[in-house]
Amino acid sequence: MALLEIRDLHAQVGGRELLKGIDLTVNAGEVHAIMGPNGSGKSTLAQVLAGRELYAVTGGQVTYQGKDLLALSPEDRAREGIFLAFQYPIEIPGISNQYFLKAALNTVRKHRGLPEFDAMDFLDYIREKVDLMKMETALLNRPVNTGFSGGEKKRNEIFQMAVLEPTLAILDETDSGLDIDALKLVASGVNLLRGPQRSMIVVTHYQRLLDYIVPDYVHVLAEGRIVKSGGKELALELEKSGYAAFGIDEVEEAVGKA
């Protein structure tokens, strides 16, 4: 059984259809790249999978671990092992990163039937992840994403992913706004988290990220549909000839912001 089965998925926002019949199958341990120009619907797909209410699903099914994913609340999806790394991580002044992570981790652990961590257990656990991801510990005590640089925010997303240990990670333009050094750091963090029991959907506009996070499959999204699927070489082809060679027009960015 596939981990994730998306069948003929349609979604719209404000009466405008952004996903017009997506089909995608992701098996355990696979990394799928979704590429597409601005406005192709790739961020919409990422957010719909995570349960953002802004988008109305108007047709199709999504099955995750045999369950009807679309019937679950965003928090239940997270507890079932879905993780979305945001394109624009949200700043939350007044809540420390560490507290936020502890609250998140304990709800997830509780859901999985594991005992909740107390402050000491949590510190031990988090220290391990800090070392693994080469995070600066100072970031833990700062309010969530507040005053973080673009690179720090993206690293914080991957750090959260390391802490929550998802089964399916969706990375929404994790490369956007990063210089090459920051990109390498983020990508190496992601690569450390790859494994046979963890699948990933990597959404990106540019091939560059895929030099560092090498996918098993590449899908090209245009106007709300997957127009081409292939192996990792498809990304290189796209990079060389551009979206236009595939008969795809770049349109204005229509998603990501309410």
Add this chain to the structure above:
Amino acid sequence: MTAAAEQASAWLRNFTEQRPSAPWARELKAAAFARFGETGFPTTHEEDWRFTNVAPIARTVFSAAAPAEADAAVLAPFAEGVRLVFVNGLFASAASEVPPGVFAGNLTEEAAAYLGRQAGLDAPFSALNTAFLADAAFVRINRGVVVEQPIHLVFLTTANGVAGPQAAHPRTLIVAGPDSQSTIVESYIGAGSYFTNAVTEIAAGPGAVVDHYKVQMESLESFHVGSVYAGLGRSANFTSTSISIGAALARNDVTVTLAEGSEAGLNGLYLANGSQHVDNHTTIDHAKPHGTSRELYKGVLDGKATAVFNGRILVRKDAQKTDSKQTNKNLVLSDDAVINTKPELQIFADDVRCTHGATIGQLDAEALFYLQSRGIGKRQARSLLTYAFAQDVADRVRPKPLRDWLERILIEKFHERPY
């Protein structure tokens, strides 16, 4: 008798049946009662009371608060440090240990020189309070004395077997000598249905530092009207923090008059739910040059609560180089809650910097989704974000026992602890 006549005669009866006043206070009290007789209670036709209807107070016949036994320790925010307790407006227990150079106790004749200086008799509720002046909290800090521990004034109102609503008129007078440093915490708490009409006067001498907190945690069936008046000497530094959580109807006024080079910080946090109404009126009077004021008031409104923020900043002709900043932020959690916020800047000097801003917002949908996408349930996510909103005012509370208490209250209110 008409209802109005009945109330007027009840106030007159209460006034005349008071304990005999100290001779030095008689004239002031008589003048205050006469003044209140002229004005009566304000109505919504008056600009200062446009959004706060005190008819529920005006039409209730209150009996004078009677002496009662009460365990303030159970209800007061914290028990550390120097503490005076007043029950139903009457002096109940003295401070255990007062540091040298400090007087903290019931009103003495020495207070006569200061009493009414800041408050005046023009505001009807302040006049009414003065008319019923009896016991009062009097704190005097001598020149140059630094008081480390907060001085805690607890005003408790309780029916305690007396039928019908009672009115208490707590009064506080703080005289901070030149270059002294002190922290004063006033707590208003109670049980049952009653009316607290409080007045606080603060005279801060030149170079004095006064950190003042008012915690309004009255019973949810009560009315609370309270005014803090502060007069600052040259280069004095005054901070007012007003936390308003209780009462069915609460009105909190803070009026500060600055001298040359003085600094005022006004912080406020108001939480209202159900059918609570809370009104904060502040006035910052920059009377002299080189004054600085910083104001941050935040409100969280839920249910059918209504709230008012009116921030008046007056920069007089003399007050060049004034630097003033006012911020009012409101978080509205329900569709039925209402906030009226109004900055009121009157600037008569030409070389000043004055800014103001007000916001009214709901919980950020993207932030909610962000928390949910990490597994945090919607209800907990809402609590966390609400706490986060109030956090920066709570962070400005300097005495640790009070800050801890406030965080506990916020957590109880919002069910969640983010640190």
